[in-house]
Amino acid sequence: MQFNGNKVYQRDDLFEPNLVSSWREGGKxxxxxxxxxxxxxxxxxxxxxxxxxxxxxxxxxxGPIAEMTQTFHQQSSSVIHVNPNTIPSGIDRAAFDKWKAQYWQQRAAGYGGTQ
Structure with missing residues (x-):
């Protein structure tokens, strides 16, 4: 799918939509x-x-973005990271953080979740 300028490869098998967990939001x-x-x-x-x-x-x-488990991302780091550590990152992290939040909100809506 396309989202805000990037092709995204989605994997519905990477997570269970109804799994319950806890996180911090606004200090709570x-x-x-x-x-x-x-x-x-x-x-x-x-x-x-x-x-x-x-x-x-x-x-x-x-460039294209792929959903993947954190475990795969870490264990396959040397294979999936094509740029050596000797050159600066081509990713604007602040912009990507904003993009990620919007992406996950849209992804939830695609499951019939609420925004």
């Missing part, structure tokens, strides 16, 4: 489902028990 602990996490702009908890990651497959701001 909130408990809710993955859909509710996503509606609040947070990544869902994946099948590995960690937040689902969004990975820039070509390591560029406008």
């Amino acid at each position: 602990v909130v408990t809710g489902t993955n859909l509710e996490r996503m509606a609040s702009g947070r990544a869902p908890v994946g099948v590995d028990g960690k937040s689902v990651n969004l990975h820039h497959t070509t390591q560029t701001q406008s």
Whole structure:
């Protein structure tokens, strides 16, 4: 799917929409489902028990993005990160943080979640 300028490869098998977890929001602990996490702009908890990651497959701001478990992202780091650590990141992290929050909200809405 396309979202705000990026092709995104979605994987519905990486998380259970109705899994319940807790997170901090405005200094308070909130408990809710993955859909509710996503509606609040947070990544869902994946099948590995960690937040689902969004990975820039070509390591560029406008390039494709793939959903993946945090475990896969860490264990496959040397394979999936094409740029060596000797060059600066091609990702504007502040802009990507905003993009991610909007993306997860849209993703929740696609499951029939509330925004």
